[in-house]
Amino acid sequence: MKHFDVVGLGLATLDILVQTPRLPNSNDCFPIAALEMQGGGPVATALVALSKLGANCNYLGSIASDDTATQIISELHRYGIDTEHCPKRDSGVSSASVILVEQSNGQRAILFQKSTSQDLQPEEVPLDLIKNARALHLDGFFTPAAIHAARIAREHNVLVSLDGGAGELMWDELTELLPLVDILVVAKKFAFETTGKQDILVAGMNLLNTYRNQQVVITDGEHGSWYWDRHTHFHQPAFQVDVVDTTGAGDTFHGVYLYACLQPEWTPQYRLKFASAVAALKCTQIGGRKGIPTLAQTQQFINSYQN
């Protein structure tokens, strides 16, 4: 079996992005600025970011049998992401969203369709795929399969990374999964809800102490991100850019942060700075994926950036 840098187990969707002068009323008919279809989903977009930076990635999830599924998979292949271990379902529609982005303010209205295909099952997770990877990235979808994969990863010293808050974790699933996670990166809202705390500094320490993760990162959009491990704690401000669309910024951050964790010579400070830079650059173009830069572009942006 082929060895991958990262196996991502979670959601892959199609985003239909509509850049519109305004939201429609009944019987309206007017031209829009742009219409774009780009794949989405927390794990799938994280893998695209990893792959663009040069990591060797595999996507694992269940695939519906509709045209949308074909579009989702062929885009992953274009980014060089392997999907050969995904079980294919005979029926059901794929996850997809229509995202109306208002041109005046960049605000988004999201109309989503959930997949009606059967979830990825624990017995569909190939043991060799996980144990031969350097890292496993999860997003809280297909949770029984994700917990099973995280256990395999732990036994074989494969790093486990979780995008907390994107998926649909129940409390008991969460308490089972979180202690299996090495790299826990969560949005502020998720950190507050999980810990019951209302202060980022308290919530971060609480997560680290409760679930004994190697490292915890809390993100808060334009306010930047916070890092904790056993030895260090610090804050990384967000990079200031002209924001066109924030779709997928969090997914991208997670993928890039994991990429950074796989670079043994990088300090925690540079890991967070690097992930913040890529997430910011992503927001300068429409859609969750098009704006994701390469390694060289990111380094150039960081070097030339003046606060």
Add this chain to the structure above:
Amino acid sequence: MKHFDVVGLGLATLDILVQTPRLPNSNDCFPIAALEMQGGGPVATALVALSKLGANCNYLGSIASDDTATQIISELHRYGIDTEHCPKRDSGVSSASVILVEQSNGQRAILFQKSTSQDLQPEEVPLDLIKNARALHLDGFFTPAAIHAARIAREHNVLVSLDGGAGELMWDELTELLPLVDILVVAKKFAFETTGKQDILVAGMNLLNTYRNQQVVITDGEHGSWYWDRHTHFHQPAFQVDVVDTTGAGDTFHGVYLYACLQPEWTPQYRLKFASAVAALKCTQIGGRKGIPTLAQTQQFINSYQN
């Protein structure tokens, strides 16, 4: 060169149909009932209807180079429609629409993107393709090419059919094109605007006398349609069905009416009844194409229909 029953010269688009409980406000995020992608465009959907009924069809238009174009063309191929004479453009985006259909009342809000590819040009219309067809169907897009094709058709006794009012005809283009048309089928709004009359019976006679078409049909949705030729005039009521979505009902009517005109044994009355029946059946499913019935289904519907 292959001989076709119908060559359609005009617009092919992609419709993204969203069946939604309500229209969105800023920052909304909610689930929708259905998301469907179906090809659209007046001429392209008319050809799908013709093809489903058994006619042998060719689509002629310019094709952009984006993923949407690939989707548009592969759907036409699935319906058995030939596209081999379409010039391909190196740049530009395809025509596409996001159509939000409100579940409560079936009303539609349409957000559209116009193609930025170069139009089909008159010199790109293959002479043999047109002169060997039984009919040419136009929709008011790519007008210089459409006028050129209509002239060829006229010279070679190929029927010319026009979906008036769908496209973007300027007044001088209209007055050049209309006298070249044998089968003129227009919506009430177009008939009123073109003739300056505000009465369907007056407008229909006015069109027939001004442009000397073989036959004129005016459609008015649920109020039915009206027919004129040199000898006859009558009204066809609309069929009553449970309407889910009216997208493409007009396009379908045009295609089916042309199909009916190619059946030499059918009376004008049966032609209009048949086209009305297919257009009504189309409205019982979402999207412009999925609900279009076969010949046998239509005949069965007409026979079993009780007013």
